[in-house]
Amino acid sequence: MGFKVLVTRIIPPKAQARLLEQNFELVQWDQDSSIPRNVLLEKVKGVDALFCLLTEKIDDELLDAAGPQLKVIATMSVGYDHIDVAAVKARNIKLGYTPDVLTDATADLTVLLALGASRRIKESIRAAENGAWGKWGPTWLCGSQFTHKTCGIVGLGRIGEAVGHRLKAFGISRFVYSGRSKKPEAEASLNAEFVPFDELLQQSDLVVICCALTKDTQNMFNYEAFSKMKNTVLIYETPLQVLVNSARGGIVHQDDLVRALEDDLIGAVGLDVTTPEPLPPSHKLYSFPNCLILPHVGSATMETRENMANMTLENILAGLSDKPLPYSI
Ligand code: DGY
Known part of the structure; x- marks a missing residue:
């Protein structure tokens, strides 16, 4: 079993299949609603990588809960106002997002x-x-x-x-x-x-x-x-x-x-x-x-969402192998 990776939702089908092929110790929130904060704080403990969405607030509290081994956070979004970028960078954690594709x-x-x-x-x-x-x-x-x-x-x-x-x-x-x-x-x-x-x-x-x-x-x-x-x-x-x-x-x-x-x-x-x-x-x-x-459906095409999930996975894989992220904030 390889790195411990938390993914906060089930992702679009092709990217999900690719995710399941990885040699990860995968922790994934599999319900059709965003992960409750208390569950996130619990599940993030000890992970090496975090694959998150814009519904998750990434701040000092979460980074403390995760622990010092956390190498990379990749959000499946182009917007990153849900992330305290300075707090993430201060801990030398790599940070990725999904520009252009949406x-x-x-x-x-x-x-x-x-x-x-x-x-x-x-x-x-x-x-x-x-x-x-x-x-x-x-x-x-x-x-x-x-x-x-x-x-x-x-x-x-x-x-x-x-x-x-x-x-x-x-x-x-x-x-x-x-x-x-x-x-x-x-x-x-x-x-x-x-x-x-x-x-x-x-x-x-x-x-x-x-x-x-x-x-x-x-x-x-x-x-x-x-x-x-x-x-x-x-x-x-x-x-x-x-x-x-x-x-x-x-x-x-x-x-x-x-x-x-x-x-x-x-x-x-x-x-x-x-x-x-x-x-x-x-x-x-x-x-x-x-x-x-409308209910925040700007990027909601299957093509775009598959691409966004794939880019996020690429960021996670690069971060875990200590390489520069292909789509880095
Ligand atoms: C984003 O990625 O920031 C959009 O708001 C949702 O796709």
């Missing part, structure tokens, strides 16, 4: 949310299913379209850029972006303009959030920010400007978003991420017809 799937879903919110898909599906579908009407369930509109991308990284290219095909004529630093290559490929955050809010018909959750971006979309968004003129209840978040729930101040929707500051919203996750069905946000919410 860019297309997440960008597709971001565009789906943008289209769905601006074309009033939630109301349309409900109307079709609950009998509210009457005769065809000239203005009934009219949304707005992207042709000749401005899109603001907050965080022009891999996913932001991929979202931009997709939206170009839907007629967006101008891109602005904001973020920590300029991105010359992505900027050139989209003909985008780097602008201060406030300007992005004021100019964009569609705002997409594609940045990482950090202490700087936490709650950056608060009531003040919503108040600066391009003024909505409600014609036939048409959502004229749209906000989409497929990054992390914590970037949006959710109570402020509820207020902003109540005060008609935003035309329509599409969210794939919330705080908390899962968002309880009783949450006020679900009650807005112009707020479309």
Whole structure:
């Protein structure tokens, strides 16, 4: 029996089969729910490697519970705001993640949310299913379209850029972006303009959030920010400007978003991420017809999830053999 490895969920089938072929002393949480914290703290004791998901908080408490033999932690996610990176690095533990591979799937879903919110898909599906579908009407369930509109991308990284290219095909004529630093290559490929955050809010018909959750971006979309968004003129209840978040729930101040929707500051919203996750069905946000919410499925294609699991396994194997991780944070 080789190294002791904790895997916090059953992973997609091909990667799971590959995992089972390894000469590991495998400890795996096999239930269809995330591993409870107390169980995680117990099971992590004495492991050499930890294969985790974004549902597990990796902090000093967990690292203490694991013990000094822990060589590598690999998360099956591109986001790593659930990990105290400094604490992991301070213990010389190798740390891996899954960049690039989920860019297309997440960008597709971001565009789906943008289209769905601006074309009033939630109301349309409900109307079709609950009998509210009457005769065809000239203005009934009219949304707005992207042709000749401005899109603001907050965080022009891999996913932001991929979202931009997709939206170009839907007629967006101008891109602005904001973020920590300029991105010359992505900027050139989209003909985008780097602008201060406030300007992005004021100019964009569609705002997409594609940045990482950090202490700087936490709650950056608060009531003040919503108040600066391009003024909505409600014609036939048409959502004229749209906000989409497929990054992390914590970037949006959710109570402020509820207020902003109540005060008609935003035309329509599409969210794939919330705080908390899962968002309880009783949450006020679900009650807005112009707020479309999905359960964090941005990367949820079998192709992408298999790739993510495989990359995570590659990171674990490299870490256990004291090699540099192929996908290292
Ligand atoms: C990630 O990987 O960070 C996504 O949010 C889920 O795939």
